[in-house]
Amino acid sequence: MSSSALPGFRDFYPDELARRAHVFRAWRAVAHRYAFVEYDGPPLEPLDLYTKKSGDEIVGQLYNFTDKGKRDVALRPEMTPTFARMVAARANALRKPVRWFSIPQLFRYERAQRGRLREHFQLNVDIVGEESEVADAELLAVAIDIMRELGLTARDVRARVSDRRMLNGILLTLGVAEAQVPAVYGVMDKVARQPREASVAKLGEAGLAPALVERVLRLASGVTFAALQAEFGEAPAAREPIERVARYLDHLAALGVGDWVELDLSIVRGLAYYTGIVFELFDAKGELRAICGGGRYDTLLRAFGNADLPALGFGMGDVVLGELLTERGLWPADAQEPVDFHLVAGNGAGQRPYADALRLVAALRGAGFSVNHAMSGERYLSQATRNQVDGARKAGATSAIYFREDGAVEAVSLLGKMTGAATHSLPADAAIRGDQAVLDSLREWLHQQRDSAR
RNA sequence: GUGGCUGUAGCUCAGUCGGUUAGAGCAUCGGAUUGUGGUUCCGAGGGUCGCGGGUUCGAUUCCCGUCAGCCACCCCA
Numbered sequence: 457m458s459s460s461a462l463p464g465f466r467d468f469y470p471d472e473l474a475r476r477a478h479v480f481r482a483w484r485a486v487a488h489r490y491a492f493v494e495y496d497g498p499p500l501e502p503l504d505l506y507t508k509k510s511g512d513e514i515v516g517q518l519y520n521f522t523d524k525g526k527r528d529v530a531l532r533p534e535m536t537p538t539f540a541r542m543v544a545a546r547a548n549a550l551r552k553p554v555r556w557f558s559i560p561q562l563f564r565y566e567r568a569q570r571g572r573l574r575e576h577f578q579l580n581v582d583i584v585g586e587e588s589e590v591a592d593a594e595l596l597a598v599a600i601d602i603m604r605e606l607g608l609t610a611r612d613v614r615a616r617v618s619d620r621r622m623l624n625g626i627l628l629t630l631g632v633a634e635a636q637v638p639a640v641y642g643v644m645d646k647v648a649r650q651p652r653e654a655s656v657a658k659l660g661e662a663g664l665a666p667a668l669v670e671r672v673l674r675l676a677s678g679v680t681f682a683a684l685q686a687e688f689g690e691a692p693a694a695r696e697p698i699e700r701v702a703r704y705l706d707h708l709a710a711l712g713v714g715d716w717v718e719l720d721l722s723i724v725r726g727l728a729y730y731t732g733i734v735f736e737l738f739d740a741k742g743e744l745r746a747i748c749g750g751g752r753y754d755t756l757l758r759a760f761g762n763a764d765l766p767a768l769g770f771g772m773g774d775v776v777l778g779e780l781l782t783e784r785g786l787w788p789a790d791a792q793e794p795v796d797f798h799l800v801a802g803n804g805a806g807q808r809p810y811a812d813a814l815r816l817v818a819a820l821r822g823a824g825f826s827v828n829h830a831m832s833g834e835r836y837l838s839q840a841t842r843n844q845v846d847g848a849r850k851a852g853a854t855s856a857i858y859f860r861e862d863g864a865v866e867a868v869s870l871l872g873k874m875t876g877a878a879t880h881s882l883p884a885d886a887a888i889r890g891d892q893a894v895l896d897s898l899r900e901w902l903h904q905q906r907d908s909a910r
Numbered sequence: 911g912u913g914g915c916u917g918u919a920g921c922u923c924a925g926u927c928g929g930u931u932a933g934a935g936c937a938u939c940g941g942a943u944u945g946u947g948g949u950u951c952c953g954a955g956g957g958u959c960g961c962g963g964g965u966u967c968g969a970u971u972c973c974c975g976u977c978a979g980c981c982a983c984c985c986c987a
Contacts, residue, residue, distance in 0.1 A: 464979065517985075521968085534987055562987065567911075569980070578987060725986095749987080771987055802945060841944050849947065858945075868946065877946060 464566075464574025474791035476577070479774050479781075481557060482605040483579045487557040490598045492581060495556050497538035499563075503528035507535045508759075512725075519563045519574075531563035534579040536729075536769065538759070541582050544761035552585030552765070571745040571776045581750075582769030584757065589700050592733040592752060593707035595768055599748050600713040602772065613747065615713075616720035617735040618700050620751075622890030623721055624683070630671055636662045640672060645724040647676040681705065681719045687728040704733060729753045733768070739780050747774035747780065770814055790852075796902060797867065798818075798848030799829035801836050802858030804884075810836070815888045816857070816865065823895040825902075828853060845870070855902060859884060867898060873908035878905055 461467050468476060484494070503520050519849075520530035530537060535558055543554060558580045565770070568574055581598055583591050596615060603613045627637055639662035643655050653675070659669040685702065688694040701719075725734045734751030738744075739843050752771020757763040769874045781787055799817055810833040828851055830836045841858075848856045849870045857867045866881040880901040886894045 460978085536987095564987070566985075569982090572986085576987075746987090773987060775987095800945090805944090837944090839940095839944080840942080841943095842946075843941080845945080845947060856946085860945085866945090870947075879946090 461576070464577070466573065471791045474793075475781075475787055476786055477777065478791075479606070479777060480577075482602055483557075483559060485774075486598060486602045486605050487579075487581060489601070490555070490594065490904070492555045492557040492598070495539075496533070497532075497542060499532055499557070499561065500529050501532050503530045503536060505541065506530055506533060514585035517564050519565050519568055532560060533562055535560045535562065535565045535578065535771065536582075536756070539582055539769070540757050540760040540767075543765070543767075544757050544763040547757070547761070547763035549675045550584075553591065554582070554584040556584075557581045571779060573775055577774040578770050579774075580769060580774040581772075582747060582767060584767040584770075585765050587754075587766045590707050590735065591705040592768060593704055593711055594648075595750065595770060596708060596735050597711040597713050599735075599750070599770055599772060600716045603716075603737070603747075606777075606781060608780070608784065610715040612740055612784060613716065613737055614740050614779070615735055615737050616706075616723045617701075617717055617733065618719065618721050618723040619697055619704075619733045620703050620724070621731060621732055622684075622694065623724075625691070625697050626675070626688050627672070628693045629688055629691040631668060632672070636664065640664075641724045644672070644676040644722050645877070647673065647722050676722045679719070679721065683825065684719070693887065701733070722781035725749055725751055730758045731755055732768075737772075739783075744779055744889065745776050746841040747776050754871045792852050793826075795828050795851065795853045796825040797827045797855050798851060798870075799827065799836075800844035800848055800856045800858045801839070801841055802866065803861040804859035804863065805837060807861070808859060808884075811826060812884075812888060813859075816859075816884075819890040819895070820857075820889050820898075822890050823892075823899070825899075827857075835866035847908075854906065867901065869909075871905055 463695045466472070486492070502519070503515070504864045506518060507515060510899050518530040518533055520528065538560075539556070539558070541557075543550065559577055560580065561575060561577050562576050564573060566572065580600075581595065583595060596617070600613075600615060603609075620641075623641075624637060627640055628634070632640055642661065643658050643662075647655055655673060656669055656677075659672060660666070664672065681701065685698055689698055703757075705714070705717065705894045708717050722737050723734055725736070728753045732752030735749070737748040738746055748770055750768070752766070752768040754766040754768075757767055758766050797820055799813060805813065813829070813833075813836065817829055818826050828848070830839070836844075845856050845868075853870055855869050855871075857865060860866050860881065864881040865882055865884045865887045866879055870876040878901075880898060882894045882898060883891075885900075
């Protein structure tokens with residue numbers, strides 16, 4: 457209690473770090489499968505990188521300070537400005553389309569609660585230089601495939617998609633004035649989280665006629681894409697974006713993730729910079745915060761320099777995702793990477809100098825095995841073998857290894873429940889010498905033990 | 911930033927209608943005549959009962975404040 461991490465910050469004990477690594481592994485594996493390459497930027501950035509686009513009110517949620525060189529700086533609260541700056545700086549030199557991903561730790565000074573801390577790790581996946589909606593489909597497919605990689609199914613997680621251009625066209629067709637659109641977005645974004653009367657009141661304040669209010673709320677509370685097509689497919693303002701979304705949904709189906717996706721016009725995304733297709737991933741039970749969110753932001757790179765390139769991306773945090781994996785029991789059982797061998801004392805231990813035990817350990821490590829031992833010659837020779845073997849098993853070793861009376865070294869498997877555990881013996885002197893053939897036979901035996909334990 | 915609920919061992923929790931030295935399980939460490947197991951048994955360490963103040967002969971227990979956690983707003987990554 458006396459010493460703990462700052463509020464909203466986490467200590468990662470080995471089991472927790474193993475879980476984090478499990479998520480990172482899935483992120484990297486899938487990103488690589490989709491031919492994205494990893495990059496990173498500085499965790500500390502000039503303050504105005506964030507205030508320039510979002511205004512000064514964001515400073516209240518930043519970890520910012522003045523450094524010893526009198527620069528106003530901030531811990532990064534999101535990756536997109538860094539990414540945009542990096543791409544813009546070399547926009548002409550980069551081969552397009554750019555497919556980059558990163559796993560930054562992000563910081564935000566806010567009241568911490570479930571699913572939201574003051575620090576988290578967030579996978580960022582971005583594509584720059586591709587206008588086609590195929591890129592949008594590719595991007596969402598990455599996010600969904602990560603769910604699969606972690607053992608989640610379309611029954612656990614849903615992808616909700618929308619398109620700001622399409623929504624805009626539909627609203628204009630319905631008779632919403634251009635100036636009222638932002639207010640309508642704000643209401644639609646909150647329609648599931650605030651009482652209906654509040655939505656009605658806000659739309660009324662924005663100047664919408666009661667009949668129009670009803671239409672807008674019906675759109676926000678669930679319509680099929682087929683219904684939208686039937687109603688607005690021929691409207692001049694909506695026709696083109698609707699066709700684009702139709703192609704997008706077809707691409708998603710062809711990429712094998714169609715089952716996960718549904719249209720939801722209330723997905724607006726809070727950030728002002730999205731310009732086209734947007735999406736979020738939610739747990740299907742609706743108990744947790746969004747797992748992931750992203751979309752197209754075609755005008756953002758222009759704001760960070762002379763790069764006028766279409767772009768799209770998403771962010772996926774480790775916190776909500778971790779909670780979902782916990783709820784579904786999807787963490788791997790063996791969190792820690794098992795150690796190959798644990799040296800214990802055998803009947804032959806006393807016949808040899810203690811240094812031989814260390815030489816054996818070194819020879820095994822030299823052959824690439826991971827090896828643990830007691831780090832005390834006294835305990836090695838005095839502690840009951842039974843306790844040593846027990847300790848080796850608890851420490852996560854696959855096999856115990858010891859000197860036998862007859863001059864051999866023997867390994868005994870700690871896997872499985874059989875009373876007659878598998879053993880493998882090898883000449884001690886050759887093993888200590890690091891004899892390749894002898895150690896290769898040990899490696900083969902170890903692999904057999906692991907395979908048969910599965 | 912606003913409001914509500916909750917703080918006892920590393921973890922999960924008992925308990926004290928205010929009264930001697932605050933308990934259990936799990937975990938950790940040592941051991942059970944030193945070569946084969948996830949069992950069992952014995953033993954040990956570990957707590958200013960979140961922190962500060964008040965009431966009281968006496969506070970872990972009641973009251974106030976504060977900090978932290980959870981939840982709902984706010985906001986969103």
